[in-house]
Amino acid sequence: MPEIFNISQTPITAHAFNADRSQLAVSLNSNDAQILTRSGSEWAPTEMLTEHDKVITSIDWAPNSNQIVTASQDRNAYVWQQTPDPDTGKIVWKPTLVLLRINRAATHVRWSPKEDKFAVASGARAIAICSFDPENNWWVSKHLKKPIRSTVLAVDWHPNNVLLAAGSADMKARVFSAYVKEIDERPAATVWGSKLPFNTICGEFASAAGGWVHSVGFSPSGDVLAFASHDSSISIAYPGGAIHNIRMPTLPLVTLTWTSEDTIIAAGHDCQPIVFSGSDAGWQEVGTLDNGSYGTGSKAGPGSVGRLKTGAFATFRDADSRGQTSSGTTDSKLSTIHQNTITSVRPYAGVPGQITQVSTTGVDGTLVIWDTASVSALTGRMAALSV
Amino acid sequence: MSHTVDIPQPIKDSLRKFRFARRNDGSAAIVIKINKQKLIMEEVEQFDNISIEELAEELPENSPRYVVLSHALVHPDGRTSFPLALINWAPTTSEIGLLTLHASALLDFQTTADVSKIIEIREGPESLTTDVVNTHLLGK
Numbered sequence: 001m002p003e004i005f006n007i008s009q010t011p012i013t014a015h016a017f018n019a020d021r022s023q024l025a026v027s028l029n030s031n032d033a034q035i036l037t038r039s040g041s042e043w044a045p046t047e048m049l050t051e052h053d054k055v056i057t058s059i060d061w062a063p064n065s066n067q068i069v070t071a072s073q074d075r076n077a078y079v080w081q082q083t084p085d086p087d088t089g090k091i092v093w094k095p096t097l098v099l100l101r102i103n104r105a106a107t108h109v110r111w112s113p114k115e116d117k118f119a120v121a122s123g124a125r126a127i128a129i130c131s132f133d134p135e136n137n138w139w140v141s142k143h144l145k146k147p148i149r150s151t152v153l154a155v156d157w158h159p160n161n162v163l164l165a166a167g168s169a170d171m172k173a174r175v176f177s178a179y180v181k182e183i184d185e186r187p188a189a190t191v192w193g194s195k196l197p198f199n200t201i202c203g204e205f206a207s208a209a210g211g212w213v214h215s216v217g218f219s220p221s222g223d224v225l226a227f228a229s230h231d232s233s234i235s236i237a238y239p240g241g242a243i244h245n246i247r248m249p250t251l252p253l254v255t256l257t258w259t260s261e262d263t264i265i266a267a268g269h270d271c272q273p274i275v276f277s278g279s280d281a282g283w284q285e286v287g288t289l290d291n292g293s294y295g296t297g298s299k300a301g302p303g304s305v306g307r308l309k310t311g312a313f314a315t316f317r318d319a320d321s322r323g324q325t326s327s328g329t330t331d332s333k334l335s336t337i338h339q340n341t342i343t344s345v346r347p348y349a350g351v352p353g354q355i356t357q358v359s360t361t362g363v364d365g366t367l368v369i370w371d372t373a374s375v376s377a378l379t380g381r382m383a384a385l386s387v
Numbered sequence: 388m389s390h391t392v393d394i395p396q397p398i399k400d401s402l403r404k405f406r407f408a409r410r411n412d413g414s415a416a417i418v419i420k421i422n423k424q425k426l427i428m429e430e431v432e433q434f435d436n437i438s439i440e441e442l443a444e445e446l447p448e449n450s451p452r453y454v455v456l457s458h459a460l461v462h463p464d465g466r467t468s469f470p471l472a473l474i475n476w477a478p479t480t481s482e483i484g485l486l487t488l489h490a491s492a493l494l495d496f497q498t499t500a501d502v503s504k505i506i507e508i509r510e511g512p513e514s515l516t517t518d519v520v521n522t523h524l525l526g527k
Contacts, residue, residue, distance in 0.1 A: 099483065101479070101480075133449050133450075133482070135447075135450065136423075136449070136450060136481070136482040136485060137482075138482040140449045140480045140481075141480065142480060181448065182448070182449075
C-alpha cells in the first residue's frame with residue numbers, strides 16, 4: 001500500500017530524506033527549505049532553512065556526513081551542517097555559502113557517493129563541481145563547460161565518485177569526468193574509459209526524436225546510463241553497445257531512478273510511476289506502481305482529451321450551449337494518487353542495487369512512498385487519456 | 388603607501404640570494420604565499436632547473452601565489468639570458484578574501500623583489516606554458 005502524505009497546497013519543487021528517513025527537507029516552491037520530522041503518520045515542520053534569495057530548485061541530503069546542500073535560482077548554493085548554536089546551545093543548521101561563479105540559476109544538485117564533492121547543474125550551460133579546500137576553509141568550484149550548449153537539467157554521479165552524467169536542454173545526455181586532482185585518487189578503468197582528466201567527455205547520447213533530457217541515471221553498477229527525454233521516451237545506453245529507446249504514447253517522463261540493475265522507475269506528466277525492465281538484449285515497459293484503486297477520482301470518459309473538451313473551456317461551452325452548470329465530476333480529479341506532475345522520484349528504502357521503496361513528490365504538494373514490488377499493468381488509466 | 392601584508396626580513400634575504408645566484412641552465416623559481424592569519428609572506432619552496440610546465444603542475448590550482456622566475460631565455464639571435472620575471476599566479480577558483488589580499492600586496496612585493504616584468508596567470512595550469520613566458524619576456 002503506498003503511503004500518502006499531503007505536505008502542502010503548493011508544489012514541492014524538491015525533496016530529500018536524511019539517512020534513517022526520519023526527517024525530510026523540502027522546497028515548497030519558495031526561497032526557504034523546510035525540514036519536516038516524522039511523527040507517526042504525519043510530517044511536522046521543525047525548522048526552516050532561510051538564506052536563499054530566490055526559489056530553491058534542488059536539495060540533496062548526504063546520508064553519511066549529514067550535510068544538506070541547497071541550490072537556488074539566485075545562482076548560489078549553500079551547504080548546511082548541524083552545529084550547536086553558540087548562544088542557545090541547541091543544534092541548528094548552519095549555512096556555508098558556496099560561490100558557484102555561474103551567471104544563471106542553478107537547476108539541480110547532487111552529492112557524490114563519497115560526499116566529498118557535489119555537482120550543481122545550471123542555466124549557465126555549465127556544471128559546477130564543488131569540493132572543499134581545507135587549507136583555505138572554502139568550497140572551490142570548477143566548471144564543466146565544453147561542449148554543453150544549453151541549460152543542464154539534471155545530473156547523476158557514477159558509483160566511482162569521478163564520472164558524472166548530465167542531461168541538458170540541448171537534447172543530449174553526456175557522461176563527463178569530474179576528476180578533481182586534490183580530492184580523488186586515480187579511478188580504475190570502467191566501461192566509460194580510463195585516464196580521464198577533468199572535463200573529458202566519456203559519452204554523448206541523444207534519443208531518437210530528440211527533446212530536452214529531463215533526467216539521467218547511472219545503473220547501480222555504473223555500467224549503463226538511462227535518460228528520459230521530452231519526446232516521451234526513455235533511453236538506456238550501453239557504452240560501446242546499443243541504445244535501447246522505449247517510446248511511450250503518453251506524456252513525457254521527467255524523473256527516473258534505478259531500483260536494481262535491470263529495473264527503472266520513471267515518472268512525469270502522467271502523474272504515476274512507471275516501471276521499465278530489461279537488459280542489454282532489450283528493454284520494455286512493465287507496468288505502473290499506481291493501479292488506479294488508490295486515487296479517488298473517477299475514470300475520464302472516452303474522447304475527453306484535449307483542451308477544448310476539458311477544463312474551463314468545456315465548462316463555459318456546456319453552460320452556454322447545453323445549459324449544464326457543472327460537467328459532473330468526471331474531469332476534476334484524476335484516478336491516480338498524484339493529482340499533478342510528479343517531479344521527483346528518489347530511492348527510499350533498500351540497498352543500492354535492491355531498492356524496495358521509492359518516494360515521489362510533485363506539483364500537487366503530496367509525498368507518496370511506493371512499494372517497488374507491486375507493479376500492475378498499464379491499461380486505460382493514463383491521467384486523462386483512454387487507451 | 389600602506390602595507391596590508393608584511394614582508395619579513397628572511398623573505399627579503401631569500402629573494403636577494405635568488406636574484407644573484409649564478410645560473411647555468413634551465414629555469415629556477417621561488418614560490419611565495421601569503422599567510423592570511425598572520426598577514427605575512429612566507430616562502431613555500433624553491434625549484435632549480437625546472438620546466439615551465441612542471442612548475443605549472445606544482446603550483447596549487449585554487450590558491451594565489453607569487454612566483455619569482457629566473458627563466459633561461461633563448462633570444463632569436465642565439466644568445467641565452469636569464470631575466471627575472473614575476474608570475475602573478477591568481478586562479479579565479481581561489482578564495483575571494485585571499486585573492487583580494489594577494490592583489491593588494493602585489494605592488495609592494497614587486498618593489499621589494501625589484502622585478503620589472505609581471506606575467507599574469509589567472510586561469511590555472513593550462514595558461515602557464517613555456518611559450519607564454521617566452522613571448523612575454525621577448526616581446527615587451
